[in-house]
Amino acid sequence: MERGATVFGRELRRRRETAGLSLAGLAQLVHYSKSHLSKVEHGIKPPSEGLARRCDHALGAAGELAALAAPPASPPPDEESVSDPDEVWTVVFDGGDVWFRAASRRQVLSAGAAGIGLGLLLPAGHGFERPAASAAAAAERDGARVLDGFQAMLAQSRALGQVLAPADLLPMLFGPTKALRRVAGQSSGAERDAMLVLASRFAEYTGWIAQEAGDETGAMWWTDRAVEYAATAGQHDMAAYALVRRGLIALYRHDGRQTVELALRAQHATRDPRIRGLAAQREAQGLAVLADRDGALRALDRAADLLDAAPTTAGAGPLGPTNSADQIEFARGWCLYDLGDTRRAAESLRAQYAALPATALRARARYGARLALALAADGEAEESASVTGRVIEACAQVDSATVRVDLRALARELNRMMSVPDVAAVRGPLSDLLNPAR
Structure with missing residues (x-):
């Protein structure tokens, strides 16, 4: 039985040649070195999920290439209390x-x-x-x-x-x-x-x-x-929202199938437009992990319509995140990154990050980490390092286990850019944040 890296490498080379791209041309599109891609094509190095998604996007593989590098599904969550x-x-x-x-x-x-x-x-x-x-x-x-x-x-x-x-x-x-x-x-x-x-x-x-x-x-x-x-x-609508929350835990485990399943169950369990809108947003994020671009963007459009139709909530305020940025546009940038479209992801996330007030440190850490990740993946090393520095400052005060998920991926991206002085300057503080025992 062939190794997964060998199957992926052979398919990557087939699709690259069909698209009329040289190895150097693909390397320029996905911001990896030509030598690294050569090793991936020959099955010497396994592809990271990020590289697989970027190659999938660059070659228009509609998720088929990314699926070859997808990790095995995690066990289903305990549905009981x-x-x-x-x-x-x-x-x-x-x-x-x-x-x-x-x-x-x-x-x-x-x-x-x-x-x-x-x-x-x-x-x-x-x-x-x-x-x-x-x-x-x-x-x-x-x-x-x-x-x-x-x-x-x-x-x-x-x-x-x-x-x-x-x-x-x-x-x-x-x-x-x-x-x-x-x-x-x-x-x-x-x-x-x-x-x-x-x-x-x-x-x-x-x-x-x-x-x-x-x-x-x-x-x-x-x-x-x-x-x-x-x-x-x-x-009883809170039971549907609980499924959205479970979907978020599955999303941070990078389990797209569980995320989508829980989000769909939430949408069928309630008529509340805000909860259904949040569930549709979660569905979009799960579909993006599964490299289903069309499905993710359709779910985002549906989420936007539902959230726009939700009435204003008095008293304790609406369920889910509330800040001055556009939640759907942030989710769009999130999804575009997972779909390998790093350039458009960075554009969307940059605008939403700029809209956050300086006092919203937790939101700025969350949005900033994903923005820095998209910028690094798109080869914008200096801007990524600048945003990373601000995220480190915010995380030093608020801390966040969910933000650290993206920061670990960011550290791997930045390790490939250590020749850039700005990147080298944030490497130590980022490592200290992710490894406090050191």
Whole structure:
């Protein structure tokens, strides 16, 4: 049986010659050296995914060439809730660090204080506990005021999420979610439902911050809580949004098939135009990983129409990312990079990066990392190094496990350009960011 690198190399050479391109001509288009491409064509070197996609785009292979270099699919995600009905929320304090863990009551009791650290144990059962008398009295006296206060707290938390590291922000999010559940337990009717919906939004945001901290299990645990609280209030669209969130985790694993499958399920599970629009955007990103250019661009157009049709959301604000840039155009640049169209990707991402406010450090790290990656892949070494420097500064403050996915790919791209002084200058800081133990 022939090796994958041999099959890819032979097909690359066949398509290159059919297109009337010399090896040097293709090398110029994909920004790799002629000698490297020669080794790939002869099966001596395996192609990277990025090189395969760029060759696919340059030769108009419609995904067939990229598919030969695609990695094997990862195992399907666990579709069941990652929680246990008899568990507690454990906020662990250790050497100045604070993090969240869910554990069964039996585990906590058997481990004891020495086993789990000095922690705050918060019951996480599916019922709603009776709150302290003062909280219940406040809710009865002025429920609207309580809701307004928690809505302002969520808006503040989102703003802080742009400038704080996940480890610093997560402990601030546990308390409001817990408090809203308690107050909801002593409320009734529309007021109770509004509090549960707001608790759901806190839990959803906490899940996203947990993913930024690199905790996929915690991210889905909190997303499950968001679904639970919203469903108790009679709102079931959050279950569809949870599929969009699972799709994001699959996307960062570079699993296009799972991403598309979850996105399609989300679109069929709700009529909410914003959630369906976000799901269509996720579908487009998954299709781009699968090198389906036409399908990805059609899904993006559908996402734009759905998001434009979504009504303005009051209170806790809309689900999903919110910033001053055009989310669909950012997704378009993201997809174009994955499709190997690095020039157009850089153009789109450059415009969206410029639209972000200087204070939105997390968004600037996210957009900037993908822009720097597209610029490096397109041979724009100096501009890529300049953007990389700004991303490193932002990440030093906010940290992001998802941004590091792109930064690792960026480091590989920049390693091929070490003769450029600007690139050499950012190599050390980038390596330190990706390898803090060193």
